[in-house]
Amino acid sequence: MPTTSNSPAEIMDKVKNNLVLRSKWAEVNGAMGDLGTYIxxxxxxxxxxxxxLGTTLxxxxxxxxxxxxxxxxxxxxQPM
Known part of the structure; x- marks a missing residue:
């Protein structure tokens, strides 16, 4: 079983990598995908x-x- 270290530097590197915008269309699609059920x-x-409503959103x-x-x-x- 590999060991994982959760040092603050590694966590920040992971967050920075996750925030990189890779594809504009994929981001738009993901952002709008649940609105038909959620709204x-x-x-x-x-x-x-x-x-x-304001606080919830x-x-x-x-x-x-x-x-x-x-x-x-x-x-x-939302519950599915």
């Missing part, structure tokens, strides 16, 4: 249960940016 769910919850964006920087692939946040 109707969030709008329905906002209308039915007084969900604060802001923290969803922050979550996607952080997971994209750490793992290299943004994680979808």
């Amino acid at each position: 109707p769910i969030v709008l329905a919850l906002a209308l039915a249960k007084d969900l604060d 802001i923290f969803t964006g922050v979550y996607n940016i952080v997971t994209g920087a750490i793992y290299g692939v943004p994680m979808p946040v």
Whole structure:
């Protein structure tokens, strides 16, 4: 089993590598891929249960940016 070191320098190198823009079309496709499912769910919850839409969208964006920087692939946040 290979050992992995998680020194701060290695973590920063991994984050920098994950933030490199490789293909504009792939980035646009990935950014828009989940909107068809996510937006109707969030709008329905906002209308039915007084969900604060602004806060939900802001923290969803922050979550996607952080997971994209750490793992290299943004994680979808809606239930599928």
